[in-house]
Amino acid sequence: MKSKLLLALLTVTLAGTAAAQAKVEDAIKFRQSGYVFMAWNMQRIKANVEGTYNKDEVIKAANAIQAIANSGMGALYVPGSDKGKGWEDTRVKPELFTNKEGVGKVAGAFVKEANEMAKVAATGDAAAAKEQFGKLGGTCKGCHDDFKVKK
Amino acid sequence: MKSKLLLALLTVTLAGTAAAQAKVEDAIKFRQSGYVFMAWNMQRIKANVEGTYNKDEVIKAANAIQAIANSGMGALYVPGSDKGKGWEDTRVKPELFTNKEGVGKVAGAFVKEANEMAKVAATGDAAAAKEQFGKLGGTCKGCHDDFKVKK
Numbered sequence: 001m002k003s004k005l006l007l008a009l010l011t012v013t014l015a016g017t018a019a020a021q022a023k024v025e026d027a028i029k030f031r032q033s034g035y036v037f038m039a040w041n042m043q044r045i046k047a048n049v050e051g052t053y054n055k056d057e058v059i060k061a062a063n064a065i066q067a068i069a070n071s072g073m074g075a076l077y078v079p080g081s082d083k084g085k086g087w088e089d090t091r092v093k094p095e096l097f098t099n100k101e102g103v104g105k106v107a108g109a110f111v112k113e114a115n116e117m118a119k120v121a122a123t124g125d126a127a128a129a130k131e132q133f134g135k136l137g138g139t140c141k142g143c144h145d146d147f148k149v150k151k
Numbered sequence: 152m153k154s155k156l157l158l159a160l161l162t163v164t165l166a167g168t169a170a171a172q173a174k175v176e177d178a179i180k181f182r183q184s185g186y187v188f189m190a191w192n193m194q195r196i197k198a199n200v201e202g203t204y205n206k207d208e209v210i211k212a213a214n215a216i217q218a219i220a221n222s223g224m225g226a227l228y229v230p231g232s233d234k235g236k237g238w239e240d241t242r243v244k245p246e247l248f249t250n251k252e253g254v255g256k257v258a259g260a261f262v263k264e265a266n267e268m269a270k271v272a273a274t275g276d277a278a279a280a281k282e283q284f285g286k287l288g289g290t291c292k293g294c295h296d297d298f299k300v301k302k
Contacts, residue, residue, distance in 0.1 A: 026191075029187060030187065030188060030190075030191040032184070033183070033184040033185075033187040033188040033191070034184070034188045034191075036180060036181065036184040037181060037184040037185045037188050037219065039181075040177075040181040040184070040185075040227075041222065057223065060221060060222045060223050061222065063218045063221065063222070064218045064219055064221075064222040066218065067214045067215045067217065067218030067219070068188065068215055068218070068219075070211060070214065070215075071192065071211045071212065071214070071215040072208065072211050076191075087238040087239075088238075
């Protein structure tokens with residue numbers, strides 16, 4: 001009887017641990033997906049502001065970045081996701097989980113410039129889009145410098 | 152002289168092939184990222200319509216899905232990307248590259264319901280969001296059934 005109870009408890013604990021692990025891995029995979037999808041859209045805006053400007057394509061790309069930036073990805077930095085593998089090993093620095101003020105600053109700057117990018121894209125002004133693209137890219141870099149391990 | 156020219160030509164060809172390959176792998180990775188990021192947001196809407204409804208979270212999730220749905224992901228189905236590995240091996244069926252009418256139909260239905268999901272989310276009507284979530288999920292399934300290999 002006792003051993004059965006112990007076995008049952010152990011099974012529940014292992015199942016709980018496996019579920020928590022899966023949750024961490026999913027969270028890392030989801031955030032990596034968000035960043036990489038934004039990277040595609042940054043590439044598209046870059047190609048447009050450096051080459052032939054297609055207003056519609058820039059609008060689509062800027063809108064995608066804006067919506068992802070405002071989606072609340074902070075929720076994907078779940079406890080325990082400072083290490084782990086989503087699509088690949090996370091490169092988040094431990095500071096992201098401790099330096100709340102610093103994270104708030106870079107995240108706020110990113111959302112602000114992403115919102116502005118969508119606004120500027122809607123006007124179709126290629127020169128303004130190029131300038132805003134630079135500002136937006138700066139906020140990506142700002143966060144990477146502080147909170148992402150370099151390859 | 153002749154062998155140098157041949158070597159140069161060979162180098163250019165190989166570099167071109169490698170670049171094309173990288174382009175295919177990136178395209179697959181970008182589209183997998185888009186779908187998986189949408190999957191996160193579908194999960195969030197599901198949790199809200201089946202549990203405690205948080206209007207703001209549903210709006211954020213629906214807006215992300217809408218912007219990704221309208222971002223022009225069709226451009227990521229580049230020639231040669233019927234096979235290949237992005238984050239993982241693509242599971243696209245060859246039919247996606249040949250059945251343009253069928254693809255147009257499922258893609259159109261998906262975009263339509265994603266746009267409607269964002270509209271419904273903005274109203275904060277939980278019952279309507281639940282109904283629309285069902286319709287949107289149906290369009291995901293419709294495409295998967297026809298154009299994605301099952302695991």
